Amino acid sequence: MLSFSNLRLRRGPRVLIDGLSATIHRGQRVGFVGRNGTGKSSLFAMILGELQPDQGDVSVPKNLSIATVAQEMPHTDQSAIEYVLDGDAELRAVEAALTEAEIVHDADAIAHGHERLHAIGGYAASARAARMLDGLGFKPDQITHPVNSFSGGWRMRLNLARVLMTRADLMLLDEPTNHLDIDAVVWLQNWLLAYEGTLLTISHDREFLDAICTHTLHLAELKATLYTGNYSQFEKLRAELMAQQAAISAAQQRTIAHLQSFVDRFKASAAKARLAQSRVKMIERIKLVAPVVADSEFSFDFPAPDKLPSPLIRLHDAAVGYGDRTVLSGIKLSIEPGQRIGLVGPNGEGKSTLVKLLAGQLDIRAGEMTRHPDLRVGYFAQHQLEQLNPDASPLEHFKELDPKKGEQELRSVLGGFNFVGDRVFEKVGPFSGGEKARLSLAMVVYRKPNLLLLDEPTNHLDLDMRQALEIALSDFDGAVVLVSHDRHLVGATCDQLVRVCDGVVAEFDGDLDAYAKWLSARGNTSRNDGGAAKPSSEKSARQNDKAAKKQERALREALKQAEAEMEQLQKAMQQADAEVAAPGFFNQDKFKVLAATQRQTEARRKLDEAEARWLAAAEAVEALAG
Numbered sequence: 001m002l003s004f005s006n007l008r009l010r011r012g013p014r015v016l017i018d019g020l021s022a023t024i025h026r027g028q029r030v031g032f033v034g035r036n037g038t039g040k041s042s043l044f045a046m047i048l049g050e051l052q053p054d055q056g057d058v059s060v061p062k063n064l065s066i067a068t069v070a071q072e073m074p075h076t077d078q079s080a081i082e083y084v085l086d087g088d089a090e091l092r093a094v095e096a097a098l099t100e101a102e103i104v105h106d107a108d109a110i111a112h113g114h115e116r117l118h119a120i121g122g123y124a125a126s127a128r129a130a131r132m133l134d135g136l137g138f139k140p141d142q143i144t145h146p147v148n149s150f151s152g153g154w155r156m157r158l159n160l161a162r163v164l165m166t167r168a169d170l171m172l173l174d175e176p177t178n179h180l181d182i183d184a185v186v187w188l189q190n191w192l193l194a195y196e197g198t199l200l201t202i203s204h205d206r207e208f209l210d211a212i213c214t215h216t217l218h219l220a221e222l223k224a225t226l227y228t229g230n231y232s233q234f235e236k237l238r239a240e241l242m243a244q245q246a247a248i249s250a251a252q253q254r255t256i257a258h259l260q261s262f263v264d265r266f267k268a269s270a271a272k273a274r275l276a277q278s279r280v281k282m283i284e285r286i287k288l289v290a291p292v293v294a295d296s297e298f299s300f301d302f303p304a305p306d307k308l309p310s311p312l313i314r315l316h317d318a319a320v321g322y323g324d325r326t327v328l329s330g331i332k333l334s335i336e337p338g339q340r341i342g343l344v345g346p347n348g349e350g351k352s353t354l355v356k357l358l359a360g361q362l363d364i365r366a367g368e369m370t371r372h373p374d375l376r377v378g379y380f381a382q383h384q385l386e387q388l389n390p391d392a393s394p395l396e397h398f399k400e401l402d403p404k405k406g407e408q409e410l411r412s413v414l415g416g417f418n419f420v421g422d423r424v425f426e427k428v429g430p431f432s433g434g435e436k437a438r439l440s441l442a443m444v445v446y447r448k449p450n451l452l453l454l455d456e457p458t459n460h461l462d463l464d465m466r467q468a469l470e471i472a473l474s475d476f477d478g479a480v481v482l483v484s485h486d487r488h489l490v491g492a493t494c495d496q497l498v499r500v501c502d503g504v505v506a507e508f509d510g511d512l513d514a515y516a517k518w519l520s521a522r523g524n525t526s527r528n529d530g531g532a533a534k535p536s537s538e539k540s541a542r543q544n545d546k547a548a549k550k551q552e553r554a555l556r557e558a559l560k561q562a563e564a565e566m567e568q569l570q571k572a573m574q575q576a577d578a579e580v581a582a583p584g585f586f587n588q589d590k591f592k593v594l595a596a597t598q599r600q601t602e603a604r605r606k607l608d609e610a611e612a613r614w615l616a617a618a619e620a621v622e623a624l625a626g
Helices: 040-047 080-085 089-104 107-119 122-135 152-164 182-194 206-212 231-244 250-269 273-288 290-295 351-359 394-401 407-415 421-425 433-445 463-474 487-493 512-527 538-581 590-625
Strands: 002-011 014-024 029-033 055-059 066-068 170-174 198-202 215-220 223-228 313-322 325-335 340-344 366-371 377-380 451-455 479-483 496-501 504-508
Touching: 002 040, 014 040, 014 055, 014 215, 029 040, 029 206, 029 231, 040 170, 040 198, 080 122, 080 152, 089 107, 089 122, 107 122, 122 152, 122 182, 152 170, 152 182, 182 206, 182 487, 182 512, 198 206, 206 231, 206 487, 215 231, 223 231, 313 351, 325 351, 325 366, 325 504, 340 351, 340 487, 351 377, 351 451, 351 479, 377 433, 394 407, 394 421, 394 433, 433 463, 463 487, 479 487, 487 512, 496 512, 504 512, 538 590
Parallel strands: 014 223, 029 198, 029 215, 066 170, 170 198, 340 479, 340 496, 377 451, 451 479
Antiparallel strands: 002 014, 002 055, 215 223, 313 325, 313 366, 496 504
């Protein structure tokens, strides 16, 4: 479908990509990954015809319909659902032609119009758009509200929904998850998996990339390389190639030491078997890709808190809200040093409100809140970047933060967050979003907080910087409360999930996979008008008991099959590991090495999936038995 031949692309005097040759076939879903500034968005612009290559060719088929999310904020009094329906240009054209035909009483044109409307699913278009808006978090009564009544983030969701209504051959999505919560991201994943066209997406959300991508285009050091597989598969293959090139150095050893402290923390604090099991798998992956982590130029540490009192904050039957509206009530929460709490729940249900209460920016309106005298909060808000002075330098920001500190000491702190040389004297205004986020984060942790409140800290961070943040959080001795749509960061750093939904704050007993299943079940229940009525007769009770026993037998059989499958896959994994570990393995032909390492990767993936099925079956059997 798309082909690039010896492509060179530059922006101004700067070369972004040199020598790209690759082909993207119809139906593939390709994730564009790489550090900020490597040319991902510029490649999108070139595919759209907005940029021309300086050398080589890009081939885009004629009459190819391409859809991409508008970056401009929509301004219109049109209703949300009508704005989204406008994304289907053919639908609107057929509707207009049909209206014109009815005005002039052209029977043939009317018949043709209805025939075409049926062929393109036009009669169900409004229902399809409503389901789309529901999946992206809009409440049923909101879909008729004017676009101008929504905030910026919700208008960007409308732009996304409008693109999803387009029956395009090729879809380009640039950071589609940035304005979504976890619920909407899960819905979008499922929608894209069913999309039959070709998808190109730029994203720093590794869980999203893993779920939807069949291929990965990696941009680094003026090169762009197309890999088969999702982000994790690309990462593992790249790590293996780096190991072949003897790229493991003292920097890698330091990184492994950081990762080992991460391992030790979770081994010590995981109180639930499911969480412990998921952390073990994560640790295995992190160890495998240590060379990739070591290759990153981003590395920073959070300063150790001066004091770690216990508890830091305690809430008992607390309530919080705005004006006359109570958003959350009955909150019972105690935060201790070392805790890692991830807040989950739909947008607008109160996650940020709870964080503001913990930060002291909102007053309690009922119940009790006890804050230890030695509590020191570091709060990264959703719109933290907007609080930076665009005309001031990083050094000036820190001088305002701590006027008594000398310039050299402040430059040393900034250097820890990769602001070095003359960069500390440059105005912040032209900085990239990632650089501004790094500066804001540096300012938040400068005061040595013992409680970090992070509300969407990764929106402008690329994958390397997110990895550095993950490692820094793993070494932090204080408590962390995290709100993020980046499920990998939540899963890697949080050992406790707290669900904020329907005005209630409660611990969620499970990991993010279990939360995704809860979301699905919740959605099914709401679509079925609250589910079936409870049985009231003895006959219904007997039928339910019989069904429960049948379900238990089926689950035990599934558990038995999963155990047998795991045993076979463990043998296959051992054979693959032995092949790769054999003397002289990396001296073979490169393609044989790649084939063997891919077999090893595939064996590991299948074993992970089998383990997940076994765990799910075991938990279900245990729940029935209990």
